[in-house]
Every structure is written in C-alpha cells, then in structure tokens.
Amino acid sequence: MKKSDGNAVRRSLATLFRKGDIIVLALLVVAVVLSVVAVTGGDDGNFALVHIDGELKYSLPLDRDASVDILDGAMTIVVEDGRVFVSRSECPEQLCVHGAPLTAAGGMTVCLPNKVIIKIDSGEVDAIS
Amino acid sequence: MNKIVRLLVLVLVLVTLTVSLAACGRAERFYFHEVFGTFLELDVQGSGRKDFADSVYDGFKADEALISADIASSDIGRINAAAAGETVRCSEITMNLLSVCEKVYLATDGAYDPTVYPLVMLWGFAAGDFVAGGNYAPPTEESIVQALSLVGFDRVFDIDYESGTVTKLVEGAALDLGGVAKGYEVQKTVDGGGDRKFLINFGGNIGANSARYTVGISAPRAEMSTLAYIGTFVLESGETVTTSGDYERYFEYGGKRYFHIIDPATGYPADGGLLSATVVTLGGATDGATADALATAMMIVGEERAVQLAEIFGVGCVLVRSDMTVAVHLGDREYTPAM
Numbered sequence: 109m110k111k112s113d114g115n116a117v118r119r120s121l122a123t124l125f126r127k128g129d130i131i132v133l134a135l136l137v138v139a140v141v142l143s144v145v146a147v148t149g150g151d152d153g154n155f156a157l158v159h160i161d162g163e164l165k166y167s168l169p170l171d172r173d174a175s176v177d178i179l180d181g182a183m184t185i186v187v188e189d190g191r192v193f194v195s196r197s198e199c200p201e202q203l204c205v206h207g208a209p210l211t212a213a214g215g216m217t218v219c220l221p222n223k224v225i226i227k228i229d230s231g232e233v234d235a236i237s
Numbered sequence: 238m239n240k241i242v243r244l245l246v247l248v249l250v251l252v253t254l255t256v257s258l259a260a261c262g263r264a265e266r267f268y269f270h271e272v273f274g275t276f277l278e279l280d281v282q283g284s285g286r287k288d289f290a291d292s293v294y295d296g297f298k299a300d301e302a303l304i305s306a307d308i309a310s311s312d313i314g315r316i317n318a319a320a321a322g323e324t325v326r327c328s329e330i331t332m333n334l335l336s337v338c339e340k341v342y343l344a345t346d347g348a349y350d351p352t353v354y355p356l357v358m359l360w361g362f363a364a365g366d367f368v369a370g371g372n373y374a375p376p377t378e379e380s381i382v383q384a385l386s387l388v389g390f391d392r393v394f395d396i397d398y399e400s401g402t403v404t405k406l407v408e409g410a411a412l413d414l415g416g417v418a419k420g421y422e423v424q425k426t427v428d429g430g431g432d433r434k435f436l437i438n439f440g441g442n443i444g445a446n447s448a449r450y451t452v453g454i455s456a457p458r459a460e461m462s463t464l465a466y467i468g469t470f471v472l473e474s475g476e477t478v479t480t481s482g483d484y485e486r487y488f489e490y491g492g493k494r495y496f497h498i499i500d501p502a503t504g505y506p507a508d509g510g511l512l513s514a515t516v517v518t519l520g521g522a523t524d525g526a527t528a529d530a531l532a533t534a535m536m537i538v539g540e541e542r543a544v545q546l547a548e549i550f551g552v553g554c555v556l557v558r559s560d561m562t563v564a565v566h567l568g569d570r571e572y573t574p575a576m
Contacts, residue, residue: 132246159269202369203485208459213575215453215465216438218276225269225276233453234280235438236466237480237515 154212154228156192158185161223168192170212170228183222192226194219270294273301273418274364275440282434282448289433293426297439300422303328306354306413307364312403313412316394317354321408332401334414334421334526341417341530342390344549345542349534350501352394354413355387360506362486362497364415373488375495381504387411388501420529423477424518427525436472442529444477453575457484457512457557467557468574470567472517477525481532482513482557498536509539515555519568522551540564 158166160178168174174187175195182198193209197219204219214231218224268290270277277297279290306313312331319325327335341349357363359376376384386407387393393410396403403412423444426437430446437444443452453466472478483506487496498507514535516528523531531550535543540556544566547554553567565572 136246136250157267159267162269164265164267200368202371206369208456208462208465210465211463213453213464213466216278220271220274220276223271225278227267227278232451233466233469234436234450235278235443236453236455237441237443237478 154230156185156187156210157227157229159225159227167229178224179222183219183224185226192228193217194224194226197222268294270297272297273305273415273422273440274307275419276438277440278436278438280436280438280450289435293437296425297422300330300418304331304334304414304418306411306415313414316403316405317411319405321405321410324402324404326400326402329401330421331403331414332396332398334417335396335403336398337417337421337524337526337530338414339390339396341527341534345531345534345538345546347390347501348537349416349530350388350390351412351414351416352388352390352410353499353501354411355384355409356381356499356501356504357413357497358411359384360495360497360499362499367486367497369486371488373495374490375505385501385504388504416533417526417530420477420479420525420527423479424525427475427477442477442479442525443472444525445472445474447474449473452478454515454555454557455480455482455484455513456575457482458561459484461561462575464575466575467563468555468565468572470517470555470570470572473520475521476518477528478515478517479525479529479532480513480515481536483507483536484512498533500537502537507537509535509537509543510559511536511540511543512557512559512561514543514557516547517553517555517567517570519551519553519570528552 154170155167157164168187170190176185184196186193186195191209191211194204194217197204199219199221201221204217207217210217210228212231214228214233215236217226266280268279277294279293281289302308303311304313305311308314312327316325338351359380361367361373387410393407394403395406419439419442423437423439423442427444427446432447434448435446436450450472451469452472453469456462456465456467481498483496487494495506500507514532516532518525518528531546543554543556547566553570556564
C-alpha cells in the first residue's frame with residue numbers, strides 16, 4: 109500500500125519537475141535560507157552598532173571579544189563576555205565610561221562630547237528610559 | 238519548465254529579494270542626532286525614514302534656539318540675563334512650557350520648580366559643567382541659603398500669558414525648562430507622526446507612534462545588576478515615558494550621594510527615598526511635558542505623594558525605592574521584572 113503510494117507521488121513529481129528544474133529550485137531555496145540568515149544575523153548573534161557623528165561605523169558581534177580604538181584612539185570600546193562598554197574616553201563628561209555595560213538584552217551608551225552612540229541591535233528592549 | 242515550476246521560481250526569487258532588501262535596510266533604522274545637550278534617537282520604519290528623522294531634528298533645533306538656557310539669544314537665555322524689572326517678550330513655545338511648569342509647580346506644592354536653576358548651577362550639575370566620577374563637594378550652607386532666595390516660581394518672575402511676556406522680579410533669578418522640554422518635544426513628535434511607525438528616544442524620554450515598543454526601565458545601580466534595566470513594559474502608540482533618577486549626574490562626598498535633582502524647599506538634592514521615578518502617559522491621558530516634570534517632582538516628594546500625583550494626573554508610574562524594591566503603578570499594563 110505504502111510503497112505504491114510512494115511510487116505514485118514520485119511519478120507525479122517527475123511529470124511536474126525535470127532534473128534541471130530541481131537544481132534551479134534547490135539553488136533558490138539555498139538563496140532564501142542564506143538571505144534569511146543574513147537578516148537575523150545567524151545564531152541569535154547580537155551586534156553593538158557604533159554610530160559616530162550620526163553614521164553607522166562599526167557592527168561589533170557580542171560573541172567575539174574585542175577592544176576597538178576609535179576616533180584616533182580617543183575612545184576605546186571593549187567587547188568582553190558578551191558585554192560592551194567604553195573602557196576609556198578622552199571626553200569631559202565621562203558619563204560613557206561610567207554607564208552600565210550593554211548586553212544582548214539591549215540598551216545604549218551615549219557619549220555626546222565624542223558624538224558616539226553604541227546601541228544593541230535587536231535586543232529584548234527597544235529602548236531604555 | 239512548466240507553469241508551476243515557473244511560479245515557484247518567481248516566488249522564491251521575490252522572497253530572496255525582499256529579505257535581502259530588508260537586510261540592507263536593517264542597520265538604517267536608527268538615526269541619531271545631538272540637540273538640547275542630549276541625544277535624539279529615532280527608530281523609524283517605512284519609506285523616507287531619513288527625511289523624516291532629519292525633519293524631526295530640524296524642528297528640535299528650531300525649538301532649542303528658543304528655549305535652551307545654554308543659548309544666550311533664546312527666550313530663556315534672555316530671561317536669565319535680564320535685570321530685575323526687565324520684561325522679556327517670549328515665543329509661543331516658551332509660554333506653553335511655562336504654563337505646564339506652573340501647573341505642575343502648583344500640583345506638587347512647588348516640588349517641581351524651573352526656577353531652581355541657580356541652585357543646580359551652584360551644585361555644579363548644570364549641563365556642560367558636570368564631569369561624571371569627578372571630585373566634587375557640596376556647596377557651603379551660606380551659598381545654598383543665598384541661592385534659595387532666588388528660587389520660587391510664584392514670586393521671582395511675573396508671567397503674563399496674555400501678552401506673552403516674562404518679567405524678572407528678583408535680581409539673579411533664573412529659569413531652566415530642561416525638566417519639561419524633552420517630554421514636550423517627544424509629545425510633539427508623536428502627535429505629528431501620522432501613521433508612520435517610529436520610536437523616539439530623546440535623552441531617555443521615549444515616545445511610540447503607530448506601533449508598540451518594549452521599553453526597559455534603567456537599573457539605577459548598574460553595578461548591582463547584570464542587565465541595564467530592572468523591568469520592562471509595552472509602550473503603546475501615542476504614549477510617552479520618562480525617568481528621573483539619581484544615577485547619572487551625581488557625585489559622592491563623605492560616603493553620601495549627591496545628585497542633580499535639587500529640592501527647591503531645602504536647596505539640597507532630593508531626599509524622597511527613591512532611586513528613580515518613571516512616568517508613563519498611559520492611554521495618552523496626560524502630555525509628555527507634564528509627565529517629564531512629574532518624574533522630577535516624584536523624586537522630591539517620595540513614594541506616597543508620588544502615587545497620589547500619578548492618580549491626579551492619570552499617569553502610570555514605576556518607583557524604585559532606596560532598597561531596590563520596586564513599586565509598580567501601571568494600571569492594567571503588564572510589567573515584567575528582569576531576571
């Protein structure tokens with residue numbers, strides 16, 4: 109019973125698709141999957157988006173430890189164990205250095221004097237008040 | 238290829254294109270500017286996002302030129318520079334904001350007072366002066382008493398709403414609308430947002446338009462928590478939220494924390510037993526400017542009176558007490574404590 113059903117399906121598929129069609133379709137499915145992965149950033153990977161003077165300059169993956177010097181070394185952004193913080197800044201207010209570290213849960217660090225904003229992309233919260 | 242295969246190919250190509258385009262636009266959702274001495278973030282959806290963000294920023298810049306205490310040619314700059322007896326003609330926005338100030342001043346028995354500015358300057362908390370982590374000491378008792386004589390919304394200025402003028406009555410008195418301006422601008426943006434979906438975050442004053450957003454409430458002691466927020470709730474379209482707290486502009490001296498919200502009754506930082514006060518204009522019952530002023534007042538008046546004020550004005554509030562426990566008064570709105 110089952111076997112003959114399977115044969116019937118295979119036969120009707122064969123009338124629908126030719127070999128070349130299957131290859132084209134398979135390639136397209138791969139393209140869809142790849143573009144979806146590109147959008148969601150892969151394995152739930154979150155990014156810290158670093159905007160300087162209103163322009164997006166860096167997307168730092170939270171799952172990769174890093175120390176990034178920006179503004180010719182005037183400011184250092186550190187990614188460590190999934191947390192992002194400003195370790196050092198040559199700015200008058202120092203609010204950025206004393207702010208809470210950012211995590212995948214979301215948040216934003218602002219350094220007005222340096223015109224730097226670090227924001228977690230697609231965190232659990234859209235904004236923090 | 239037969240028809241079905243062609244259709245499938247077409248659908249898959251379209252899906253790929255759409256998703257890829259979405260990927261391109263992903264990072265271009267956020268627009269940042271600096272205005273009013275703080276940041277302006279717009280998280281915008283739909284076409285013409287950048288133009289929209291730019292137009293909001295342009296509007297804020299225009300208002301800043303009228304009401305910023307840091308701009309000498311602004312209404313507030315001219316009022317603050319005026320001698321006693323001098324009358325300053327003001328723009329409509331200044332008069333609107335002064336009427337909001339007066340409303341909250343009266344409702345809070347003077348706890349919210351925009352004329353507390355000389356004390357804020359004396360303490361070194363005025364914008365541009367303060368350095369986080371810097372070495373500061375409280376001002377002397379005499380200087381506080383002296384500055385207190387310049388404070389009192391009902392007596393140091395004469396405000397004539399009909400003619401749109403402000404007359405200084407006490408030499409040295411000064412105004413700062415920083416406690417209402419951010420909430421006002423956020424409300425104005427939301428009111429004029431039409432059906433465009435966006436979130437606006439103006440120095441922690443947040444508004445939602447044509448969409449709902451999850452908003453976190455800042456953890457007032459970041460060093461004690463793993464998350465940047467203590468809890469979340471959903472901000473509905475048309476609502477705004479604002480938080481006042483003791484955790485950004487503060488210094489420690491002799492083991493005590495001194496922060497930027499000065500109680501006009503004492504001349505010292507607020508002592509209401511709260512680390513932060515968050516006000517939400519649930520259902521848009523009250524405007525963002527009023528909510529902004531209320532959050533400041535709540536830090537001064539403490540929990541019991543804060544909850545009464547929330548009821549009077551029809552707003553929701555979340556208060557973080559000194560012991561880090563949280564009082565949630567958001568009506569039916571769900572509040573989710575962070576893990």
